[in-house]
Amino acid sequence: MSNKEVFQIAIDGPSGAGKSTVAKAVARRLGIEYIDTGAMYRALGLKLLERGVAMDDEEAVRRVLAETEIDFRAGSIFLDGQAVEHLIRTPEVSMAASACSALPFVREKLVALQQQLGARKSVVMDGRDICAVVFPGARFKYFITASDEERARRRYLELLEKGEQTTFEEVLAAIRARDHNDMTRAASPLVRAADAEEIDTTGMSIDQVTDYICAQVCGR
Ligand code: DC
Numbered sequence: 001m002s003n004k005e006v007f008q009i010a011i012d013g014p015s016g017a018g019k020s021t022v023a024k025a026v027a028r029r030l031g032i033e034y035i036d037t038g039a040m041y042r043a044l045g046l047k048l049l050e051r052g053v054a055m056d057d058e059e060a061v062r063r064v065l066a067e068t069e070i071d072f073r074a075g076s077i078f079l080d081g082q083a084v085e086h087l088i089r090t091p092e093v094s095m096a097a098s099a100c101s102a103l104p105f106v107r108e109k110l111v112a113l114q115q116q117l118g119a120r121k122s123v124v125m126d127g128r129d130i131c132a133v134v135f136p137g138a139r140f141k142y143f144i145t146a147s148d149e150e151r152a153r154r155r156y157l158e159l160l161e162k163g164e165q166t167t168f169e170e171v172l173a174a175i176r177a178r179d180h181n182d183m184t185r186a187a188s189p190l191v192r193a194a195d196a197e198e199i200d201t202t203g204m205s206i207d208q209v210t211d212y213i214c215a216q217v218c219g220r
Contacts, residue, residue: 007122008137009217010130013144014179014190015094016151018201018209022144023126025210030124030217033075035117037127037134038097040070040110042088043079045096055099065109072117091174098178101128102185128182131193140217141196144209150202151175 009026013019020036027034047068053060071078077085087093100106107129114134118125125134131141146154152172159166182190192198201209 005122006120007139007217008118008135009124009140009142009213010135010138010196011124011126011142011144012128012131012190012192012196013126013142014151014175014182016155016175017144017146018154018206019126019144021206022201022209022213023124025206026213026217027124029210029214030122032122032124033072035072035114035123035125036077037110037114037125037130039077039085039088040113041097041101041106042093043070043077043084044068044106044110045098045100046084046088046093047079048100049092049096055096055103058103058105061100061103062105065106070110070113094174094178098181102181102187104187107187128190129188131196132191133188136193140213141193142213143192143196143198145198145200146202148172148175148179 009023009032011019011023015038020038023036024034044065048055048061048064051060051064053064055061069078069080076083077088088097111129111134114125114127114130117123118135127134131138131143149172152168152175155175156166156168156171159171179190199209199212
């Protein structure tokens, strides 16, 4: 594939399946940009939490959304000009992101922004609806999964490493609750697009998945 060609690699899948680690590694290896769309919903979720806005107060959510600027600088998420990566990975923000991502008017604004971000340059973008909604014309489409126990195990180890107090059972329950939210919402529920290739990463290393995707991209 010529270096100048613009193409998108779209990666969807449930939380904790390893999407973002793989997406980052693929982007680094191919020298293209990585866009973490989950971070965009998380940034908005953070702002709504900080403002004490209830997710069912549609008018208040709309007001906050209208005055919110989300962008990426050198691959890092910015909310209203502030770097927020270090604030958006808590369990509270995860649930707030899941809740606000179920609102169609929130998705409409963030999807439009994602389409702008990936329009003119090659990107790896990961999320839940990238293959079907954001870039249905993406040249490469994947749905990355792993069993829920495996995903909970990975997240649990990550949280332990950060020194957070939690149990495996709590993490597994949170993953299942978020899967349920993400798969049963009316607006763009998490499903594998018919033309996305499924990769089950249970028992696979990040390197193996990255090699697999990069080989396909470079081989065409
Ligand atoms: O990938 P993540 O765990 O950082 O995503 C946070 C939440 O945002 C998750 O509950 C699902 C939602 N999300 C979405 O609805 N659509 C996307 N493209 C990305 C994330």
